[in-house]
Amino acid sequence: MTTLHLIELSCPVCARSFRSQTVVATNGFGGKRTDFHERAAGMQPLPYFVHLCTQCGYAGVTRDFGDEVELTDLIRTRVWSELGPALRHALPSGSLKYEHAARVAEWMGQDARYLADLYLRAAWCCVDEGDVEAERYFRRHAAWRFAEALDAWDGVPAEERAVITYLVGELWRRVGDDVQAQTWFDRVEDEVTEPSAQAWVLEVAAQQKLAPREWFT
C-alpha cells in the first residue's frame, strides 16, 4: 500500500504556493520488472516523488522547491515558454512531471546519471499510464543518458558499471532495438568488477539476450 501526505510548496519560478502529494511509505511490492521497475500493491507511488507547478510548468523533487534554489533568468524564461504550454493540452501525469523535472535538471546542469534516472522513471510511469509510444521515447532518452554517464570519467561508480550497462541493453530491448540491446548485453562481462557479487548481472544479461523475461522471478 502507498501512503501519501500533502506538503506545501512554493514555486521558485512563478512564486505560486500550492499543495502537492508526497510519498510517506510504500510496502507490499508486487514484483520487479527486468528494467528494475518495482510494482507496488495498490496505487503506484512513482508519480508522487516529483512535484509540478501547474501555473508555469516547473517540476522537480522536494528540494527543487527549497529556499536555496537559485534559478537564472534564462531558466525561468525557458520554463514559461517550453514547459508551460504543455499544460494546456496534457494532464499533469506522472510521466509529464518527470519529463519536466528532467528538462529543468538539464538546464541546471545536472549530471547525465541524474537525468537518466528521471527519464527512466518517466518511462515507468508511461507503463502504468498505458502510453507505449511515450514509454519508448523516454526509454531512449534514459538509454542515451546512461550511456553518456558511462562514457564520462566519473559518471558511474566502478561497482555499478556492470548493472548500468545491463540496464542500457534492457532499455534498448524494450524499445525494440535488438541490435543495440545485444551490443550492450555483450559489454556487461567487461564491466564486472566483483565476479561473485555481480554474477547475477551476467546471468540476467545472458538471459535477456537469449530468452528475455519481463519480470525478475
Ligand SMILES: [Zn+2]
Ligand atoms: Zn510555477
